[in-house]
Amino acid sequence: MTDVPASVALGTPGQPVDVDKSGDDGPPAGTPRRRRRRLRLWIPIGVIVAYVVAGVIGPVIARYDPIATSVTDRLLPPGSRLADGSLALLGTDQVGRDLLPQIMQGARVSIMVGAATLLLAGIVGAAIGILCGYLGGIVDAILMRLADIQLAFPSILLAVFVAAVLGSSVTNVVLTLSITTWPIFARVARAQTMATKSRDFANAARTLGAGAWHVVRHCVLPAVASPLLVIATVQLGFVIVAEASLSFLSLGIPPGTPSWGTTIANGRDYLASAWWIATIPGLVLAVFVVCVGVLGDELRDRSDPNLSTR
Amino acid sequence: MLRFAIRRLAISALVLFGAATVVFFAMREVDGDPAINQLGPDADPAAVEALRREYGLDASPVVQYVRFLQRAVTFDFGESFRLNDSATNLVFTHLTATAALAAAAFAIAIVVGFALGTLAATRPNGFFDRVVSVLSMLTQSLPSFWVGIMLILIFSRFLHLLPSSGAGSPAAMIMPAVTLALPLLSVVLRLVRSGLLDVLHEDYVVTARAKGLSETRVVGWHAMRNMLIPVVTVAGLEFGSLLGGAVIVETVFAWPGVGRLMTDAIAARDYSVVQACVITVAAIFIVINLVVDLLYVRLDPRVRESV
Numbered sequence: 001m002t003d004v005p006a007s008v009a010l011g012t013p014g015q016p017v018d019v020d021k022s023g024d025d026g027p028p029a030g031t032p033r034r035r036r037r038r039l040r041l042w043i044p045i046g047v048i049v050a051y052v053v054a055g056v057i058g059p060v061i062a063r064y065d066p067i068a069t070s071v072t073d074r075l076l077p078p079g080s081r082l083a084d085g086s087l088a089l090l091g092t093d094q095v096g097r098d099l100l101p102q103i104m105q106g107a108r109v110s111i112m113v114g115a116a117t118l119l120l121a122g123i124v125g126a127a128i129g130i131l132c133g134y135l136g137g138i139v140d141a142i143l144m145r146l147a148d149i150q151l152a153f154p155s156i157l158l159a160v161f162v163a164a165v166l167g168s169s170v171t172n173v174v175l176t177l178s179i180t181t182w183p184i185f186a187r188v189a190r191a192q193t194m195a196t197k198s199r200d201f202a203n204a205a206r207t208l209g210a211g212a213w214h215v216v217r218h219c220v221l222p223a224v225a226s227p228l229l230v231i232a233t234v235q236l237g238f239v240i241v242a243e244a245s246l247s248f249l250s251l252g253i254p255p256g257t258p259s260w261g262t263t264i265a266n267g268r269d270y271l272a273s274a275w276w277i278a279t280i281p282g283l284v285l286a287v288f289v290v291c292v293g294v295l296g297d298e299l300r301d302r303s304d305p306n307l308s309t310r
Numbered sequence: 311m312l313r314f315a316i317r318r319l320a321i322s323a324l325v326l327f328g329a330a331t332v333v334f335f336a337m338r339e340v341d342g343d344p345a346i347n348q349l350g351p352d353a354d355p356a357a358v359e360a361l362r363r364e365y366g367l368d369a370s371p372v373v374q375y376v377r378f379l380q381r382a383v384t385f386d387f388g389e390s391f392r393l394n395d396s397a398t399n400l401v402f403t404h405l406t407a408t409a410a411l412a413a414a415a416f417a418i419a420i421v422v423g424f425a426l427g428t429l430a431a432t433r434p435n436g437f438f439d440r441v442v443s444v445l446s447m448l449t450q451s452l453p454s455f456w457v458g459i460m461l462i463l464i465f466s467r468f469l470h471l472l473p474s475s476g477a478g479s480p481a482a483m484i485m486p487a488v489t490l491a492l493p494l495l496s497v498v499l500r501l502v503r504s505g506l507l508d509v510l511h512e513d514y515v516v517t518a519r520a521k522g523l524s525e526t527r528v529v530g531w532h533a534m535r536n537m538l539i540p541v542v543t544v545a546g547l548e549f550g551s552l553l554g555g556a557v558i559v560e561t562v563f564a565w566p567g568v569g570r571l572m573t574d575a576i577a578a579r580d581y582s583v584v585q586a587c588v589i590t591v592a593a594i595f596i597v598i599n600l601v602v603d604l605l606y607v608r609l610d611p612r613v614r615e616s617v
Contacts, residue, residue, distance in 0.1 A: 149325055153595060154554025161588065164576040165336045241453045245558055248455045249573060264456055271463050282456035289451040
């Protein structure tokens with residue numbers, strides 16, 4: 001639908017705010033700028049690892065019981081003592097469940113959904129993109145037009161519709177979000193494939209009698225992998241926000257499994273009496289998404305400075 | 311130019327037809343029957359059957375589909391199953407609320423985005439630029455439903471300044487419009503900033519400065535005109551995603567817009583309203599995309615010649 005402006009439209013909005021534009025040639029090691037760049041890589045990685053660890057072992061240490069209720073512990077502010085003497089560091093919700101284990105459980109669900117979505121959308125998108133880029137012709141025209149059309153619609157609206165049709169379950173959230181994200185992977189894979197398939201080393205392989213599969217596997221795939229990883233990092237933030245939004249609209253994760261979105265939705269009804277229920281999971285989510293965003297931008301700048309302008 | 315426009319129109323019509331087809335069959339794949347939804351699970355089977363006949367759901371899917379297409383070309387999507395009004399009417403009344411919200415958000419994003427972007431670009435890497443960069447990254451990554459809830463918490467619950475929901479007064483529009491505007495605002499801001507930085511070193515800007523023109527005129531006229539192209543494209547395309555984001559913002563602030571109408575209608579299996587909503591929204595997107603493409607051709611002489 002938008003062949004002319006698409007390149008501009010897609011290249012620019014995600015462009016990193018490049019504060020270090022003047023230092024493209026890389027100042028010597030040990031300068032403040034270098035150090036800052038290193039921090040921009042390692043701080044987000046550290047935070048993300050902490051989240052993953054909390055999501056994996058948190059629910060094991062602090063058991064979260066989705067159906068437990070405790071009337072005396074309802075709506076306690078952060079730092080209160082519960083009836084059984086334990087400390088509710090982040091407060092309790094409307095039925096007296098401790099928020100901290102709930103949020104850690106939410107981290108587990110959100111990160112798992114995000115990873116599964118990116119895996120599924122990445123594999124399907126890459127396969128379609130490579131197919132289109134390698135074959136060209138009518139297959140390419142049809143599939144890429146489909147991707148264009150889909151990208152022209154706002155993904156959250158599409159996700160709301162697909163999620164409503166599929167019904168709410170963890171698997172369906174992954175499916176929904178994969179359906180809305182595959183074109184992004186397909187586009188990058190296709191562009192990269194087209195750029196690689198006629199390079200000298202690919203031609204050399206063909207001259208030596210290599211078949212299409214061999215060329216794709218050994219020449220195209222390695223070139224496609226690294227930009228796809230970068231895109232996946234950038235998309236992780238969007239996918240997790242989309243999952244939370246769907247769960248907030250009660251179209252995503254079903255109520256029995258706490259996710260950040262469902263906890264925030266619960267807290268919305270208790271804003272007047274218990275601000276922490278909606279606020280804290282949102283902050284936790286925001287920190288994660290910001291870290292993923294910074295990491296994605298940083299990886300993109302490192303892997304290929306031209307990617308953002310393409 | 312004319313051929314370009316005609317080709318685009320033809321593709322648009324095809325896309326709209328595709329959207330109509332998908333929504334028609336997808337809705338019928340969903341579990342749940344509108345008649346049973348209406349009458350309750352314990353209803354008399356004869357009554358359910360009668361209601362199904364009244365809605366025209368007893369016919370085969372293909373017959374229903376043909377009937378639906380025939381009526382859709384005249385903007386007739388049938389009666390709502392639950393709201394006692396025609397689907398077309400419902401969509402249009404709710405669309406005005408969404409349009410008002412989207413227009414306000416768009417205006418906020420453009421005005422504030424241009425102002426902050428220009429200020430940031432005049433002193434790249436300065437203190438203000440850095441603050442703006444961090445803020446724009448934050449607004450882009452924060453989920454808008456949470457931002458909305460936080461605004462309600464601060465401005466309605468703690469400060470008692472603004473109403474937390476509804477569309478009764480102009481003040482009620484402030485928070486939803488700001489929430490909706492934030493992601494677009496940061497996109498516009500980044501585009502304006504990087505666009506200006508790119509052109510500020512061009513020869514014609516140097517010439518304009520050398521002529522002794524004031525800085526306001528150099529930046530606001532000579533440089534600005536040339537960075538408008540990407541901004542117009544993206545701002546136009548993003549206007550579409552404003553309508554998408556409206557679904558969430560409308561839910562948070564109980565704004566009576568088309569997004570909420572659609573999510574409610576999907577939940578209630580109100581086929582005619584869902585179809586009307588999806589087709590209307592799709593049509594709006596297609597028109598926006600078309601206008602942006604044509605505007606782009608007008609703005610950029612290089613594209614104009616290649617077309």
